[in-house]
Amino acid sequence: MRIVFLGPPGAGKGTQARELARAWGVPHLATGDMLRSAAAAGTPLGLEAKRYMDEGALVPDEVIIGLMRERLGAPDAAKGFIVDGFPRTIAQAEALDKVLVETGQALGAVVFFDVSEAELLRRLTGRRVCRRCQATYHLVSAPPAKAGVCDKCGGELYQRVDDGEETVRNRLGVYGRQTAPLLDYYREQGLLRTVRGEGPIDGIRRAIREAAGDAR
Numbered sequence: 001m002r003i004v005f006l007g008p009p010g011a012g013k014g015t016q017a018r019e020l021a022r023a024w025g026v027p028h029l030a031t032g033d034m035l036r037s038a039a040a041a042g043t044p045l046g047l048e049a050k051r052y053m054d055e056g057a058l059v060p061d062e063v064i065i066g067l068m069r070e071r072l073g074a075p076d077a078a079k080g081f082i083v084d085g086f087p088r089t090i091a092q093a094e095a096l097d098k099v100l101v102e103t104g105q106a107l108g109a110v111v112f113f114d115v116s117e118a119e120l121l122r123r124l125t126g127r128r129v130c131r132r133c134q135a136t137y138h139l140v141s142a143p144p145a146k147a148g149v150c151d152k153c154g155g156e157l158y159q160r161v162d163d164g165e166e167t168v169r170n171r172l173g174v175y176g177r178q179t180a181p182l183l184d185y186y187r188e189q190g191l192l193r194t195v196r197g198e199g200p201i202d203g204i205r206r207a208i209r210e211a212a213g214d215a216r
């Protein structure tokens with residue numbers, strides 16, 4: 001399983017990737033999670049990235065490509081992976097292709113999560129995330145049993161700085177300009193599979209499994 005999850009912020013890529021990576025026994029490589037933990041740890045890379053992230057802008061390609069090149073070379077990624085939030089530009093997609101060629105690997109599918117803009121705005125501005133396990137909730141449609149506390153691990157829930165309405169609009173604009181062109185890039189490679197990312201989570205998961213060639 002070498003799968004890319006592609007789609008706008010708030011499309012549900014992380015939620016589905018966490019579950020499916022566990023089911024498939026492969027690592028979930030989420031550049032956003034990697035950058036947020038680097039920022040929380042206060043590393044130079046994390047602090048530099050945070051300036052871009054807080055504004056909803058993309059972190060420069062060189063930084064992300066270096067980070068992913070290293071991560072994809074780790075032993076656990078040799079058996080497969082789900083990448084979530086990468087690539088986000090054509091330059092990143094070309095760099096990913098190059099790394100895969102160098103290591104004799106190939107992508108199995110690129111799954112595109114199709115979600116309307118109104119739904120993305122609703123999801124992102126109401127989203128709360130667990131600081132400890134990254135599980136996500138929604139204030140209205142998927143609240144935790146106890147306000148502010150993660151059902152799964154008891155961790156503290158917080159709102160991402162970049163989930164404020166103005167920054168969300170900026171992120172959606174950046175997605176349209178810089179990331180949406182990847183749809184054609186992967187369509188031309190014959191790898192693109194579109195899944196409708198609205199409706200019950202289980203139904204979406206089944207559609208993703210099918211798109212990824214997992215018949216179970």
Ligand code: AMP
Binds near residue numbers: 009031059060
């Ligand atoms: P995400 O958690 O995927 O929504 O990513 C949060 C933020 O991290 C983005 O708004 C970007 O600032 C940064 N980021 C994550 N992945 C990438 C990437 N592949 N290229 C550039 N910036 C990224």
